[in-house]
Amino acid sequence: MAAMTPPTTALSWAQTAACTGLESTIFYPATDEEADTAKAVCAECPVRMDCLEHAIMRREHNGVWGGATEKERQRIIRRRRRERAVAKAAAS
Numbered sequence: 001m002a003a004m005t006p007p008t009t010a011l012s013w014a015q016t017a018a019c020t021g022l023e024s025t026i027f028y029p030a031t032d033e034e035a036d037t038a039k040a041v042c043a044e045c046p047v048r049m050d051c052l053e054h055a056i057m058r059r060e061h062n063g064v065w066g067g068a069t070e071k072e073r074q075r076i077i078r079r080r081r082r083e084r085a086v087a088k089a090a091a092s
């Protein structure tokens, strides 16, 4: 089993990631129902929002990033699209 490497060690925010050295499989659960352990680590992570935004921007399809599963990230993306559409409609 591989130890967790923060999602992007090349980025400065990843240097303080709470998942450094943890078992990587924790962050790649088979189902969303098995994501609680990863989410608990992410909840205490000082770079959670950076990690979440990174995963959303890169359309990361696997794993728990920033405390969110793929399904949860998709919901965030859809919600943001709706919010942008409403704001655009209101501005025109």
Ligand code: SF4
Binding pocket: 006, 007, 014, 017, 018, 019, 020, 027, 041, 042, 045, 046, 047, 048, 049, 051, 052, 064, 065, 066, 067
């Ligand atoms: S939010 Fe979670 S996956 Fe992202 S760097 Fe922190 S502990 Fe790792």
